[in-house]
Amino acid sequence: MSTDDTTTEASSTETESTCGASKTETNAESKCGASTDSGGSSSSCGASTDDEEKVGATVDDFDADPGRLVTVGLGPGQPEGMTARAKAALADAEHIVGYTTYVDLLPDEIVEDADDIYSTPMCGEVSRTEEAIDRALAGNDVAIIGSGDPNVYALSGLALEILESKGGTASAVDFEVVPGVPAAQSCGARLGAPLVNDTVSVSLSDHLTPMADIESRLEAVAPEGFTIAIYNPWSRKRRENFQRCCEILLEHRDPETPVGIVHGASRDDEETLITDLGTLPELGEAEVVDMTTTVVVGNEETYVWDDRMVTPRGYETKYDY
Ligand SMILES: C[S@@+](CC[C@H](N)C(=O)[O-])C[C@H]1O[C@@H](n2cnc3c(N)ncnc32)[C@H](O)[C@@H]1O
Known part of the structure; x- marks a missing residue:
C-alpha cells in the first residue's frame, strides 16, 4: 500500500514515545525496540532509504508476553462510515499507530481513550508498521489504522511480512484484520x-x-x-x-x-x-x-x-x- 499516496501533513509536536506510555500527537521517534534505525519519517516516497527497509529487533529481543496486533480499516473518512467492529477494536487498543492523516480521521473519544497514539507523515510505512509490531511484542494491544480496508493497497500484508522477518508468528501477537469499507x-x-x-x-x-x-x-x-x-x-x-x-x-x-x-x-x-x-x-x-x-x-x-x-x-x- 502507499499510505504515501495522500497529502503529506507536516509533523507536529513530538513527545517521547515509550512502549506503554506518553500520549503523543505526532511522534517520529520510538524507544520501543526496533525502529530506531528506520528513517521512515524523513524519507520521501519513491526514494526510500536502505534504513527504511531494515528490520531491527527480533522476537527474541522482547521479554514480555506479546499483546494483540490488529489492522483496522477506518472506511472512507467520517466516523459514521466506520464499522462497529472497527470502533470496538480501536476502543480496545492501548496503542494506535498510523499515518497522520488517518489519525486525524479518528473519532475524538478513540483518541482520548488511547494510552498512546503514534503517527508519522507519509512514506513511513515500514518503520511505522515495525513500530506497531514492536509495541505488540513488548506486550501492548496495538491497532494499525488505515483508510478504507486494511487489505486494499494497505498494511495488513506488510505487518505479517515484517512479523515473519522478526521470527514471530501471527498467532503469537494474536494478529487480526478488522475490515473497513474500501474506497x-x-x-x-x-x-x-x-x-x-x-x-x-x-x-x-x-x-x-x-x-x-x-x-x-x-x-x-x-x-x-x-x-x-x-x-x-x-x-x-x-x-x-x-x-x-x-x-x-x-x-x-x-x-x-x-x-x-x-x-x-x-x-x-x-x-x-x-x-x-x-x-x-x-x-x-x-x-x-x-x-x-x-x-x-x-x-x-x-x-x-x-x-x-x-x-x-x-x-x-x-x-x-
Ligand atoms: C493507498 S490507497 C488506500 C486504499 C484503502 N485501503 C481502501 O481500502 O480504500 C489510497 C487510495 O485510495 C483511494 N481513496 C482513499 N480514500 C478515499 C476517499 N475518501 N475518496 C476517494 N478515494 C479514496 C484513493 O484512490 C487513494 O489514492
Missing part, C-alpha cells in the same frame, strides 16, 4: 450503482509497482467486461501515469464509456463528477482528480441515468421489468 465501494455508492457486476481495481501508484507492470495490467483488463476502479490516479509525480492509463483505456473502450470520479468520499471536501472516458484525459489537471480520488470506469453496458451510473447485473436478460 471503491464508498465511491461507487456516491455514483449510483456502477460496481454491480465484475469489477477490478488498479492502482496507478508506481511507488512499489513498476509502471510497466501497471500498464500490462491495464492492457489486460481494459478489453474485458470489467468495471475498473482506479486507485491512486494522480499526483504531481504521477501525471504521466494518469495520461498513460487514459490512453490504454481509450485504445480498448468507447470514448462515451461513463466514468465516475469521486474525490474525498465522506470527507469534508467530497466532490463527485460523472463524465465520459473521452473527457477523462483533460481532467488530469483538474482539482477533482488527485491522491484522494477514486475513478470508476464503466464497462460496455454501463449507462448514466438521472445523474447516476448504472452497470446492469444481467437481470434484464432473464426477467421482464
Whole structure:
C-alpha cells in the first residue's frame, strides 16, 4: 500500500514515545525496540532509504508476553462510515499507530481513550508498521489504522511480512484484520450503482509497482467486461501515469464509456463528477482528480441515468421489468 499516496501533513509536536506510555500527537521517534534505525519519517516516497527497509529487533529481543496486533480499516473518512467492529477494536487498543492523516480521521473519544497514539507523515510505512509490531511484542494491544480496508493497497500484508522477518508468528501477537469499507465501494455508492457486476481495481501508484507492470495490467483488463476502479490516479509525480492509463483505456473502450470520479468520499471536501472516458484525459489537471480520488470506469453496458451510473447485473436478460 502507499499510505504515501495522500497529502503529506507536516509533523507536529513530538513527545517521547515509550512502549506503554506518553500520549503523543505526532511522534517520529520510538524507544520501543526496533525502529530506531528506520528513517521512515524523513524519507520521501519513491526514494526510500536502505534504513527504511531494515528490520531491527527480533522476537527474541522482547521479554514480555506479546499483546494483540490488529489492522483496522477506518472506511472512507467520517466516523459514521466506520464499522462497529472497527470502533470496538480501536476502543480496545492501548496503542494506535498510523499515518497522520488517518489519525486525524479518528473519532475524538478513540483518541482520548488511547494510552498512546503514534503517527508519522507519509512514506513511513515500514518503520511505522515495525513500530506497531514492536509495541505488540513488548506486550501492548496495538491497532494499525488505515483508510478504507486494511487489505486494499494497505498494511495488513506488510505487518505479517515484517512479523515473519522478526521470527514471530501471527498467532503469537494474536494478529487480526478488522475490515473497513474500501474506497471503491464508498465511491461507487456516491455514483449510483456502477460496481454491480465484475469489477477490478488498479492502482496507478508506481511507488512499489513498476509502471510497466501497471500498464500490462491495464492492457489486460481494459478489453474485458470489467468495471475498473482506479486507485491512486494522480499526483504531481504521477501525471504521466494518469495520461498513460487514459490512453490504454481509450485504445480498448468507447470514448462515451461513463466514468465516475469521486474525490474525498465522506470527507469534508467530497466532490463527485460523472463524465465520459473521452473527457477523462483533460481532467488530469483538474482539482477533482488527485491522491484522494477514486475513478470508476464503466464497462460496455454501463449507462448514466438521472445523474447516476448504472452497470446492469444481467437481470434484464432473464426477467421482464
Ligand atoms: C493507498 S490507497 C488506500 C486504499 C484503502 N485501503 C481502501 O481500502 O480504500 C489510497 C487510495 O485510495 C483511494 N481513496 C482513499 N480514500 C478515499 C476517499 N475518501 N475518496 C476517494 N478515494 C479514496 C484513493 O484512490 C487513494 O489514492
